[in-house]
Amino acid sequence: MLRTARWAWIWSFVRIAAAVLGVAAVIAQLQRSTSNALQFGWHVPTVVANFLSFFTIQSNLIAAVTLTIGAVWWWRRGRVTEDAEPQGYAVLLLCATTYMVTTGVVYNLLLRNIPLPQGQTVAWSNEVLHVVIPLVMLLDLLFAPRRRALAWKRVLVVVIYPIVWVIYTLLRGPLITSPGSDVPYWYPYPFLNPNNPELVPPGYAGVAVYVIGIAIGIVVVAFFVVWVGRRRAVAPPTPTGAATAAQ
Template sequence: MARTETWTRVWDGLRAVAAALALAAIIAQLVRTVGISVASKTEYGHHVGTVVANFFSFFTIESNLAAAVTLLIGAIWAWTKGRDAAVEPRWFAILLVCVSTYMIVTGIVYNTLLRGIQLSVGATVPWSNEVLHVVIPLFLLADVLFAPRRRALPWSTAWIIVIYPIVWAVYTLVRAPLVVSPATGKPYWYPYPFLDPHQSGGYLAVAAYIVGIAIAIVGVGLLVIWAGRFRVVRGRRMASEAHSAGAVDS
Protein backbone atom coordinates (compact mmCIF):
# COMPACT_ATOMS: atom_id res chain seq x y z
CA MET A 1 0.00 0.00 0.00
CA ALA A 2 1.40 3.37 -1.00
CA ARG A 3 2.32 5.90 1.66
CA THR A 4 -0.43 8.32 0.52
CA GLU A 5 -3.06 5.58 0.60
CA THR A 6 -1.89 4.47 4.02
CA TRP A 7 -2.15 8.01 5.36
CA THR A 8 -5.65 8.32 3.90
CA ARG A 9 -6.83 5.16 5.66
CA VAL A 10 -5.21 6.23 8.92
CA TRP A 11 -6.90 9.62 8.82
CA ASP A 12 -10.29 8.08 8.07
CA GLY A 13 -9.85 5.99 11.22
CA LEU A 14 -8.77 9.02 13.25
CA ARG A 15 -11.91 10.87 12.16
CA ALA A 16 -14.06 8.00 13.43
CA VAL A 17 -12.17 7.92 16.74
CA ALA A 18 -12.51 11.70 17.17
CA ALA A 19 -16.26 11.47 16.45
CA ALA A 20 -16.69 8.71 19.04
CA LEU A 21 -14.68 10.68 21.60
CA ALA A 22 -16.75 13.83 21.07
CA LEU A 23 -20.02 11.90 21.39
CA ALA A 24 -18.78 10.16 24.54
CA ALA A 25 -17.84 13.53 26.05
CA ILE A 26 -21.24 15.04 25.21
CA ILE A 27 -23.08 12.05 26.69
CA ALA A 28 -20.95 12.08 29.84
CA GLN A 29 -21.64 15.76 30.47
CA LEU A 30 -25.34 15.36 29.66
CA VAL A 31 -25.67 12.50 32.16
CA ARG A 32 -23.94 14.61 34.84
CA THR A 33 -26.14 17.63 34.07
CA VAL A 34 -29.40 15.66 34.14
CA GLY A 35 -28.30 13.93 37.34
CA ILE A 36 -27.82 17.27 39.05
CA SER A 37 -31.25 18.38 37.87
CA VAL A 38 -32.95 15.22 39.15
CA ALA A 39 -31.29 15.66 42.54
CA SER A 40 -32.13 19.37 42.78
CA LYS A 41 -34.31 20.47 45.70
CA THR A 42 -35.71 23.51 43.89
CA GLU A 43 -38.59 23.60 41.42
CA TYR A 44 -36.61 25.51 38.81
CA GLY A 45 -33.57 23.26 39.17
CA HIS A 46 -35.68 20.11 39.05
CA HIS A 47 -37.17 20.95 35.64
CA VAL A 48 -35.28 18.37 33.56
CA GLY A 49 -36.83 19.48 30.26
CA THR A 50 -35.46 22.99 30.64
CA VAL A 51 -32.08 21.67 31.75
CA VAL A 52 -31.79 19.43 28.69
CA ALA A 53 -32.93 22.23 26.37
CA ASN A 54 -30.33 24.53 27.95
CA PHE A 55 -27.65 21.87 27.54
CA PHE A 56 -28.26 21.63 23.81
CA SER A 57 -28.39 25.42 23.52
CA PHE A 58 -24.65 25.80 24.17
CA PHE A 59 -22.66 26.67 21.05
CA THR A 60 -19.97 24.27 22.26
CA ILE A 61 -22.34 21.31 22.51
CA GLU A 62 -24.03 22.00 19.18
CA SER A 63 -20.71 22.53 17.40
CA ASN A 64 -19.17 19.37 18.85
CA LEU A 65 -22.26 17.38 17.96
CA ALA A 66 -22.17 18.73 14.40
CA ALA A 67 -18.44 18.00 14.21
CA ALA A 68 -18.89 14.43 15.46
CA VAL A 69 -21.66 13.70 12.96
CA THR A 70 -19.66 15.27 10.11
CA LEU A 71 -16.49 13.33 10.95
CA LEU A 72 -18.46 10.09 11.24
CA ILE A 73 -20.16 10.74 7.90
CA GLY A 74 -16.74 11.41 6.39
CA ALA A 75 -15.33 8.16 7.72
CA ILE A 76 -18.31 6.12 6.50
CA TRP A 77 -18.15 7.76 3.08
CA ALA A 78 -14.42 7.02 2.87
CA TRP A 79 -14.96 3.36 3.77
CA THR A 80 -17.76 2.92 1.21
CA LYS A 81 -18.34 5.15 -1.82
CA GLY A 82 -15.14 7.13 -1.34
CA ARG A 83 -12.64 4.28 -1.22
CA ASP A 84 -11.16 5.19 -4.60
CA ALA A 85 -12.02 8.90 -4.62
CA ALA A 86 -9.19 11.37 -5.12
CA VAL A 87 -11.10 14.28 -3.55
CA GLU A 88 -13.93 14.66 -1.03
CA PRO A 89 -17.42 15.50 -2.39
CA ARG A 90 -18.43 19.15 -2.40
CA TRP A 91 -21.28 18.71 0.11
CA PHE A 92 -18.92 17.09 2.59
CA ALA A 93 -16.22 19.71 2.02
CA ILE A 94 -18.74 22.44 2.89
CA LEU A 95 -19.86 20.61 6.04
CA LEU A 96 -16.25 20.11 7.04
CA VAL A 97 -15.21 23.72 6.53
CA CYS A 98 -18.20 24.84 8.62
CA VAL A 99 -17.63 22.55 11.60
CA SER A 100 -13.87 23.16 11.45
CA THR A 101 -14.49 26.89 11.74
CA TYR A 102 -16.96 26.50 14.61
CA MET A 103 -14.69 24.16 16.56
CA ILE A 104 -11.56 26.27 16.11
CA VAL A 105 -13.48 29.36 17.26
CA THR A 106 -14.90 27.35 20.19
CA GLY A 107 -11.37 26.50 21.28
CA ILE A 108 -10.22 30.10 20.95
CA VAL A 109 -13.19 31.61 22.80
CA TYR A 110 -13.13 29.08 25.62
CA ASN A 111 -9.42 29.32 26.27
CA THR A 112 -9.36 33.13 26.10
CA LEU A 113 -12.68 34.12 27.71
CA LEU A 114 -14.11 31.22 29.68
CA ARG A 115 -11.38 28.95 31.04
CA GLY A 116 -10.89 30.94 34.24
CA ILE A 117 -14.59 31.11 35.16
CA GLN A 118 -15.40 29.15 38.31
CA LEU A 119 -18.20 26.59 37.98
CA SER A 120 -20.14 24.74 40.67
CA VAL A 121 -18.12 21.86 42.07
CA GLY A 122 -19.16 18.61 40.38
CA ALA A 123 -21.19 20.34 37.65
CA THR A 124 -18.60 19.71 34.95
CA VAL A 125 -17.00 16.43 33.91
CA PRO A 126 -13.32 17.49 33.70
CA TRP A 127 -12.18 15.13 30.93
CA SER A 128 -15.31 15.86 28.90
CA ASN A 129 -14.72 19.59 29.25
CA GLU A 130 -11.18 19.28 27.89
CA VAL A 131 -12.26 17.04 25.02
CA LEU A 132 -15.01 19.41 23.90
CA HIS A 133 -13.00 22.63 24.29
CA VAL A 134 -9.45 21.53 23.48
CA VAL A 135 -9.04 18.07 21.95
CA ILE A 136 -11.73 18.23 19.26
CA PRO A 137 -10.89 21.84 18.25
CA LEU A 138 -7.24 20.81 17.88
CA PHE A 139 -8.22 17.73 15.87
CA LEU A 140 -10.34 19.83 13.49
CA LEU A 141 -7.40 22.22 13.10
CA ALA A 142 -5.18 19.25 12.28
CA ASP A 143 -7.85 18.05 9.83
CA VAL A 144 -7.71 21.38 8.03
CA LEU A 145 -3.92 21.16 7.75
CA PHE A 146 -3.28 17.47 7.11
CA ALA A 147 -6.41 15.55 6.06
CA PRO A 148 -6.21 13.92 2.60
CA ARG A 149 -8.66 14.35 -0.29
CA ARG A 150 -8.98 18.09 0.36
CA ARG A 151 -11.25 20.00 -2.03
CA ALA A 152 -10.78 23.68 -2.86
CA LEU A 153 -13.93 25.69 -2.13
CA PRO A 154 -14.85 29.17 -3.43
CA TRP A 155 -14.50 32.17 -1.14
CA SER A 156 -18.28 32.58 -1.22
CA THR A 157 -18.49 29.53 1.08
CA ALA A 158 -17.88 32.00 3.92
CA TRP A 159 -21.52 33.10 3.57
CA ILE A 160 -22.61 29.52 4.32
CA ILE A 161 -20.31 29.37 7.36
CA VAL A 162 -21.92 32.40 9.03
CA ILE A 163 -25.53 31.16 8.73
CA TYR A 164 -25.51 28.92 11.79
CA PRO A 165 -23.76 31.39 14.18
CA ILE A 166 -26.24 34.11 13.22
CA VAL A 167 -29.22 31.81 13.80
CA TRP A 168 -27.73 30.62 17.10
CA ALA A 169 -27.12 34.18 18.36
CA VAL A 170 -30.68 35.28 17.50
CA TYR A 171 -32.14 32.14 19.08
CA THR A 172 -30.07 32.63 22.24
CA LEU A 173 -30.91 36.30 22.76
CA VAL A 174 -34.63 35.73 22.09
CA ARG A 175 -34.92 32.62 24.27
CA ALA A 176 -32.75 33.70 27.21
CA PRO A 177 -35.23 36.16 28.84
CA LEU A 178 -37.98 33.52 28.62
CA VAL A 179 -36.16 30.81 30.59
CA VAL A 180 -35.76 30.54 34.36
CA SER A 181 -32.18 29.66 35.26
CA PRO A 182 -32.13 26.13 36.76
CA ALA A 183 -29.05 26.99 38.83
CA THR A 184 -30.11 30.30 40.36
CA GLY A 185 -33.83 30.78 39.77
CA LYS A 186 -33.22 34.07 37.97
CA PRO A 187 -35.90 34.89 35.34
CA TYR A 188 -33.40 34.54 32.49
CA TRP A 189 -30.72 32.12 31.34
CA TYR A 190 -27.75 32.87 29.07
CA PRO A 191 -25.37 30.06 28.05
CA TYR A 192 -22.29 32.27 28.40
CA PRO A 193 -21.58 35.20 30.75
CA PHE A 194 -20.46 37.49 27.93
CA LEU A 195 -23.95 37.27 26.40
CA ASP A 196 -25.71 38.30 29.63
CA PRO A 197 -26.77 41.99 29.47
CA HIS A 198 -27.27 41.95 33.26
CA GLN A 199 -23.51 41.82 33.67
CA SER A 200 -21.27 44.88 33.73
CA GLY A 201 -21.51 46.80 30.47
CA GLY A 202 -25.05 45.72 29.63
CA TYR A 203 -26.15 45.30 26.05
CA LEU A 204 -23.25 47.43 24.80
CA ALA A 205 -20.76 44.89 26.14
CA VAL A 206 -22.84 42.02 24.73
CA ALA A 207 -22.88 43.70 21.32
CA ALA A 208 -19.12 44.20 21.45
CA TYR A 209 -18.55 40.51 22.25
CA ILE A 210 -20.92 39.40 19.48
CA VAL A 211 -19.18 41.62 16.94
CA GLY A 212 -15.78 40.36 18.07
CA ILE A 213 -16.80 36.72 17.84
CA ALA A 214 -18.48 37.34 14.47
CA ILE A 215 -15.22 38.79 13.16
CA ALA A 216 -13.37 35.77 14.55
CA ILE A 217 -15.78 33.34 12.85
CA VAL A 218 -15.48 35.09 9.49
CA GLY A 219 -11.71 35.38 9.83
CA VAL A 220 -11.21 31.76 10.85
CA GLY A 221 -13.64 30.63 8.16
CA LEU A 222 -11.69 32.46 5.48
CA LEU A 223 -8.43 30.97 6.79
CA VAL A 224 -9.93 27.47 6.68
CA ILE A 225 -11.09 28.04 3.09
CA TRP A 226 -7.67 29.46 2.18
CA ALA A 227 -5.90 26.45 3.71
CA GLY A 228 -7.94 24.08 1.58
CA ARG A 229 -7.32 26.08 -1.59
CA PHE A 230 -3.60 26.40 -0.82
CA ARG A 231 -3.20 22.67 -0.19
CA VAL A 232 -4.96 21.79 -3.45
CA VAL A 233 -2.82 24.22 -5.48
CA ARG A 234 0.36 22.97 -3.80
CA GLY A 235 -0.64 19.36 -4.45
CA ARG A 236 -1.20 20.06 -8.13
CA ARG A 237 2.12 21.89 -8.37
CA MET A 238 3.98 19.02 -6.73
CA ALA A 239 2.26 16.49 -9.00
CA SER A 240 3.15 18.58 -12.05
CA GLU A 241 6.78 18.87 -10.96
CA ALA A 242 6.96 15.14 -10.31
CA HIS A 243 5.47 14.43 -13.74
CA SER A 244 7.93 16.81 -15.41
CA ALA A 245 10.85 15.22 -13.58
CA GLY A 246 9.68 11.78 -14.68
CA ALA A 247 9.38 12.92 -18.27
CA VAL A 248 12.95 14.29 -18.19
CA ASP A 249 14.33 11.08 -16.67
CA SER A 250 12.64 8.99 -19.31
Protein backbone atom coordinates (compact mmCIF):
# COMPACT_ATOMS: atom_id res chain seq x y z
CA MET A 1 0.00 0.00 0.00
CA LEU A 2 2.78 2.46 0.91
CA ARG A 3 4.19 2.24 -2.61
CA THR A 4 0.94 2.85 -4.49
CA ALA A 5 0.05 6.04 -6.35
CA ARG A 6 -3.10 6.40 -4.26
CA TRP A 7 -1.10 6.41 -1.04
CA ALA A 8 1.32 8.96 -2.48
CA TRP A 9 -1.60 11.23 -3.32
CA ILE A 10 -3.04 10.83 0.19
CA TRP A 11 0.29 11.52 1.85
CA SER A 12 0.89 14.59 -0.29
CA PHE A 13 -2.32 16.09 1.09
CA VAL A 14 -1.27 15.09 4.63
CA ARG A 15 2.00 16.95 4.10
CA ILE A 16 0.26 20.08 2.85
CA ALA A 17 -2.28 20.01 5.67
CA ALA A 18 0.49 19.65 8.26
CA ALA A 19 2.48 22.49 6.66
CA VAL A 20 -0.55 24.79 6.72
CA LEU A 21 -1.31 23.86 10.34
CA GLY A 22 2.29 24.48 11.40
CA VAL A 23 2.46 27.88 9.72
CA ALA A 24 -0.93 28.82 11.18
CA ALA A 25 0.34 27.93 14.66
CA VAL A 26 3.47 30.04 14.17
CA ILE A 27 1.41 33.01 12.91
CA ALA A 28 -1.07 32.71 15.80
CA GLN A 29 1.68 32.82 18.40
CA LEU A 30 3.50 35.64 16.60
CA GLN A 31 0.30 37.68 16.53
CA ARG A 32 -0.20 37.12 20.25
CA SER A 33 3.39 38.09 21.03
CA THR A 34 3.32 41.29 18.95
CA SER A 35 -0.11 42.21 20.33
CA ASN A 36 1.20 41.91 23.89
CA ALA A 37 4.28 43.95 22.94
CA LEU A 38 2.10 46.76 21.60
CA GLN A 39 -0.23 46.61 24.60
CA PHE A 40 2.52 46.79 27.22
CA GLY A 41 4.86 49.10 25.32
CA TRP A 42 7.61 46.57 24.75
CA HIS A 43 10.12 46.98 21.94
CA VAL A 44 8.32 45.20 19.09
CA PRO A 45 11.40 44.48 16.89
CA THR A 46 13.08 42.81 19.87
CA VAL A 47 9.98 40.76 20.65
CA VAL A 48 9.74 39.60 17.03
CA ALA A 49 13.47 38.81 16.88
CA ASN A 50 13.20 36.84 20.12
CA PHE A 51 10.22 34.92 18.78
CA LEU A 52 12.06 33.99 15.61
CA SER A 53 15.10 32.95 17.66
CA PHE A 54 13.37 29.93 19.19
CA PHE A 55 14.64 26.62 17.84
CA THR A 56 11.03 25.41 17.91
CA ILE A 57 9.85 28.18 15.61
CA GLN A 58 12.73 27.81 13.18
CA SER A 59 12.46 24.02 13.02
CA ASN A 60 8.69 24.19 12.45
CA LEU A 61 9.18 26.63 9.58
CA ILE A 62 11.85 24.34 8.11
CA ALA A 63 9.42 21.42 8.44
CA ALA A 64 6.59 23.36 6.77
CA VAL A 65 8.80 24.25 3.80
CA THR A 66 10.08 20.67 3.56
CA LEU A 67 6.62 19.11 3.65
CA THR A 68 5.38 21.55 1.01
CA ILE A 69 8.31 20.78 -1.29
CA GLY A 70 7.63 17.06 -0.94
CA ALA A 71 3.97 17.44 -1.86
CA VAL A 72 4.73 19.71 -4.83
CA TRP A 73 7.42 17.32 -6.09
CA TRP A 74 4.94 14.47 -6.09
CA TRP A 75 2.28 16.45 -7.93
CA ARG A 76 4.76 17.66 -10.54
CA ARG A 77 7.19 14.74 -10.96
CA GLY A 78 6.61 11.90 -8.54
CA ARG A 79 3.35 10.73 -10.06
CA VAL A 80 4.94 10.25 -13.50
CA THR A 81 8.09 8.43 -12.37
CA GLU A 82 9.03 5.48 -10.19
CA ASP A 83 12.18 7.20 -8.93
CA ALA A 84 12.92 7.86 -5.28
CA GLU A 85 12.62 11.38 -3.93
CA PRO A 86 15.41 13.73 -5.12
CA GLN A 87 18.67 13.48 -3.21
CA GLY A 88 18.67 17.14 -2.16
CA TYR A 89 15.14 16.84 -0.85
CA ALA A 90 16.03 13.65 1.01
CA VAL A 91 18.81 15.51 2.86
CA LEU A 92 16.46 18.40 3.67
CA LEU A 93 13.88 15.91 4.91
CA LEU A 94 16.54 14.23 7.07
CA CYS A 95 17.33 17.58 8.69
CA ALA A 96 13.71 18.65 9.18
CA THR A 97 12.69 15.30 10.64
CA THR A 98 15.65 15.25 13.03
CA TYR A 99 15.01 18.80 14.25
CA MET A 100 11.30 18.26 14.79
CA VAL A 101 11.63 14.91 16.54
CA THR A 102 14.32 16.44 18.78
CA THR A 103 12.03 19.42 19.47
CA GLY A 104 9.24 17.09 20.55
CA VAL A 105 11.48 15.02 22.79
CA VAL A 106 13.23 18.00 24.44
CA TYR A 107 9.98 19.86 25.05
CA ASN A 108 8.17 16.91 26.58
CA LEU A 109 11.14 15.84 28.71
CA LEU A 110 12.56 19.22 29.84
CA LEU A 111 9.97 21.94 29.26
CA ARG A 112 6.52 20.36 29.51
CA ASN A 113 6.05 21.15 33.22
CA ILE A 114 7.42 24.70 33.10
CA PRO A 115 4.50 27.15 33.62
CA LEU A 116 3.74 29.18 30.51
CA PRO A 117 3.14 32.95 30.82
CA GLN A 118 -0.60 33.46 31.13
CA GLY A 119 -2.00 35.54 28.28
CA GLN A 120 1.24 35.33 26.31
CA THR A 121 1.08 31.79 24.96
CA VAL A 122 -1.52 30.41 22.53
CA ALA A 123 -2.27 26.99 24.01
CA TRP A 124 -3.30 25.19 20.82
CA SER A 125 -0.36 26.65 18.92
CA ASN A 126 2.02 25.45 21.61
CA GLU A 127 0.73 21.88 21.29
CA VAL A 128 0.83 21.94 17.50
CA LEU A 129 4.43 23.17 17.40
CA HIS A 130 5.75 20.88 20.12
CA VAL A 131 3.64 17.74 19.72
CA VAL A 132 1.55 17.54 16.54
CA ILE A 133 4.16 18.51 13.94
CA PRO A 134 6.91 16.39 15.55
CA LEU A 135 4.52 13.42 15.39
CA VAL A 136 3.67 14.19 11.76
CA MET A 137 7.36 14.24 10.85
CA LEU A 138 7.88 10.91 12.62
CA LEU A 139 4.92 9.41 10.75
CA ASP A 140 6.30 10.89 7.53
CA LEU A 141 9.55 9.05 8.17
CA LEU A 142 7.70 5.78 8.68
CA PHE A 143 5.00 5.99 6.02
CA ALA A 144 5.84 8.56 3.31
CA PRO A 145 6.42 7.00 -0.13
CA ARG A 146 9.52 7.17 -2.34
CA ARG A 147 12.07 7.27 0.47
CA ARG A 148 15.68 7.55 -0.71
CA ALA A 149 18.61 5.78 0.94
CA LEU A 150 21.20 8.24 2.22
CA ALA A 151 24.83 7.66 3.12
CA TRP A 152 25.58 7.69 6.86
CA LYS A 153 27.88 10.69 6.39
CA ARG A 154 24.81 12.85 5.71
CA VAL A 155 24.36 13.00 9.46
CA LEU A 156 27.17 15.57 9.44
CA VAL A 157 24.92 17.95 7.49
CA VAL A 158 22.27 17.73 10.20
CA VAL A 159 24.49 19.09 12.97
CA ILE A 160 25.52 22.28 11.14
CA TYR A 161 22.36 24.26 11.86
CA PRO A 162 22.08 23.36 15.59
CA ILE A 163 25.72 24.34 16.14
CA VAL A 164 25.19 27.70 14.43
CA TRP A 165 21.95 28.22 16.39
CA VAL A 166 23.60 27.54 19.77
CA ILE A 167 26.49 29.90 19.00
CA TYR A 168 24.04 32.60 17.88
CA THR A 169 21.89 32.12 20.98
CA LEU A 170 24.76 32.26 23.48
CA LEU A 171 26.33 35.30 21.81
CA ARG A 172 23.04 37.19 21.48
CA GLY A 173 21.64 36.37 24.94
CA PRO A 174 23.76 38.78 27.03
CA LEU A 175 23.16 41.60 24.55
CA ILE A 176 19.36 41.61 24.81
CA THR A 177 17.30 43.14 27.61
CA SER A 178 14.31 40.92 28.25
CA PRO A 179 11.10 42.72 27.12
CA GLY A 180 8.81 43.56 30.00
CA SER A 181 11.56 43.44 32.63
CA ASP A 182 14.88 44.98 33.52
CA VAL A 183 16.73 41.68 33.18
CA PRO A 184 19.79 42.48 31.02
CA TYR A 185 19.75 39.22 29.09
CA TRP A 186 17.36 36.96 27.20
CA TYR A 187 17.60 33.26 26.33
CA PRO A 188 14.88 31.24 24.59
CA TYR A 189 15.17 28.26 26.95
CA PRO A 190 16.09 28.08 30.65
CA PHE A 191 18.72 25.38 30.12
CA LEU A 192 20.66 27.80 27.88
CA ASN A 193 20.60 30.61 30.42
CA PRO A 194 23.89 30.63 32.39
CA ASN A 195 22.17 32.87 34.99
CA ASN A 196 19.61 30.17 35.78
CA PRO A 197 20.09 29.24 39.47
CA GLU A 198 18.67 25.76 38.83
CA LEU A 199 21.48 24.74 36.48
CA VAL A 200 23.72 21.97 37.80
CA PRO A 201 26.58 22.71 37.62
CA PRO A 202 25.88 26.46 37.62
CA GLY A 203 26.76 28.91 34.86
CA TYR A 204 28.11 28.03 31.45
CA ALA A 205 29.25 24.62 32.71
CA GLY A 206 25.61 23.68 33.26
CA VAL A 207 24.68 25.07 29.85
CA ALA A 208 27.45 22.96 28.31
CA VAL A 209 26.05 19.82 29.94
CA TYR A 210 22.64 20.39 28.36
CA VAL A 211 24.09 21.41 24.99
CA ILE A 212 26.27 18.30 24.81
CA GLY A 213 23.39 16.08 25.89
CA ILE A 214 21.01 17.51 23.30
CA ALA A 215 23.73 17.38 20.63
CA ILE A 216 24.18 13.67 21.30
CA GLY A 217 20.41 13.27 21.07
CA ILE A 218 20.33 15.08 17.71
CA VAL A 219 23.04 12.80 16.31
CA VAL A 220 21.23 9.69 17.59
CA VAL A 221 17.95 10.83 16.04
CA ALA A 222 19.70 11.65 12.75
CA PHE A 223 21.25 8.18 12.58
CA PHE A 224 17.82 6.70 13.30
CA VAL A 225 16.26 8.72 10.49
CA VAL A 226 18.95 7.60 8.04
CA TRP A 227 18.58 3.99 9.19
CA VAL A 228 14.82 4.01 8.64
CA GLY A 229 15.27 5.70 5.26
CA ARG A 230 17.75 3.05 4.13
CA ARG A 231 15.39 0.25 5.17
CA ARG A 232 12.41 1.88 3.45
CA ALA A 233 14.26 3.04 0.35
CA VAL A 234 12.69 2.51 -3.07
CA ALA A 235 15.98 0.97 -4.21
CA PRO A 236 17.99 -0.43 -1.26
CA PRO A 237 21.69 0.52 -1.46
CA THR A 238 24.14 -2.16 -2.50
CA PRO A 239 27.69 -2.51 -1.12
CA THR A 240 29.04 -0.77 -4.23
CA GLY A 241 26.14 1.56 -4.77
CA ALA A 242 25.38 2.86 -1.31
CA ALA A 243 27.31 6.06 -1.85
CA THR A 244 25.83 6.48 -5.31
CA ALA A 245 22.31 6.16 -3.93
CA ALA A 246 23.01 9.09 -1.62
CA GLN A 247 24.49 11.40 -4.24
